[in-house]
Amino acid sequence: MELKRNSHIIEISHLSKTFQSGKNKIEALCDINLKINKGEFVSIIGASGCGKSTLLRIIGGLDKEYKGKALFEGKPIVAPSRQRGFIFQDIRLLPWLTVEDNIKFSLPYKTPDIDDIVSKKLEIVNLKGFEKAYPKQLSGGMAQRVAIARALANQPKVLLLDEPFGALDAITKIKLQEEMLRIWENEKITMILVTHDIDEAVYLGNRVVVMTNRPGRIQKIHDITLANPRSRISYEFNIQKETIYKEFFGDVEVPFAYAI
Ligand SMILES: Nc1ncnc2c1ncn2[C@@H]1O[C@H](COP(=O)(O)OP(=O)(O)OP(=O)(O)O)[C@@H](O)[C@H]1O
Ligand SMILES: [Mg+2]
Known part of the structure; x- marks a missing residue:
């Protein structure tokens, strides 16, 4: 089904x-x-x-017991679908399969041009040459790249990212955030990212949805009006971060890391 211009790919009400x-x-x-x-x-x-x-699982079709409406392309979400891929914090590669076989395993049986698909997706995540490696031979950042390639290989329309970089060291995390932004721009996939990290939320998002403590409600939705490519050290970036920081912690003095 082709979407009409300006129609919503996901609608939660x-x-x-x-x-x-x-x-x-x-x-x-x-x-x-x-x-x-x-x-x-x-x-x-x-x-x-x-x-x-919980919200991401409902959008992904992993949890069907809810009240209200959750629609994907105008239809109720009732089951998981390849059109809505997941990337989790714990990477979930199969340790007995090589990198390429981990990706192939996630694809439908007899997918045409499967070698070509795997090769292209590994190129996107800068992992050419690691096709035959096993998960234990990879760093955490490389394993997460495989998980990203695996999700992309299924050609999702929506990617659901649940703290995908939460377990990585700070430098790998920044590198993968930059790559995620590049992938988003090139592949035109709708991305929904769950994070604890204000810096990450602002760096990647067009909008940042701030939720209240349990029971989760939407407290506020911020439009992020930053030009691309984004700079973490720009005045505008830090102003947006400060606004969201205050949303959480009230109008307190902002720690140096969040200040301009
Ligand atoms: N299967 C479950 N059975 C019972 N309670 C659950 C279940 N899954 C989640 N919860 C509860 O629902 C609430 C929301 O959980 P959820 O995992 O969605 O939170 P979260 O925002 O993702 O937290 P975190 O940032 O720690 O990952 C929590 O209080 C949790 O204990
Ligand atoms: Mg969670």
Whole structure:
């Protein structure tokens, strides 16, 4: 189905989710309303336990028990789909398969031109030459690149990123954030990124959705009006970060790392 111009690829309305844990009810999400345009990069930020992963799992079709509406291209999300790929913090490669076989394994049986697809995606994530390596021979950053290549190989329309760089060292993280921005610009995939990291949310997002503590509600949505390529040391970048920092912690003195 071709999308009409300006129609929303993802539409969430009045979405609520309650978990039953023994006798207890845990209200994870409450009345979430969010419309995402095709090709957007939306960052979702919020405290631990505020329901970010729950929201992403619902969009991914991994959790079907919710109240309200969750639509993909205008249709209710009822199951996982290759059109909505996931990248998680824990990388989940199969240790007994090589890099290329990990990617092939995620593709449908008898995918035409499979070698070509794998080769192109490994090139995008700068991993040419590592086709025959096993996961244990890779660094954390390289393993996450394989996970990104694997997700891209399925040609998703939407990529759901759940703290994808959270376990990486600071330098690898910055490098992969830059690569993610390049991939987003080239591949035109709609990205939804969940993160704890204000810097990452602002660096990557066109919009930053700030969630409240549990039960997660949308506190505010910030438009990020920064020109690309973005500079982390620019005045504008740091002003946007400071605004979001204050959203979380009130109008307190901003620590040096977040200040201009
Ligand atoms: N399967 C489950 N059964 C019961 N409760 C759950 C389940 N999954 C999540 N929860 C609860 O729902 C709430 C939201 O969890 P969720 O994992 O979405 O938070 P999060 O924002 O992703 O947190 P974090 O930043 O730590 O990853 C938490 O209180 C959690 O304990
Ligand atoms: Mg989470």
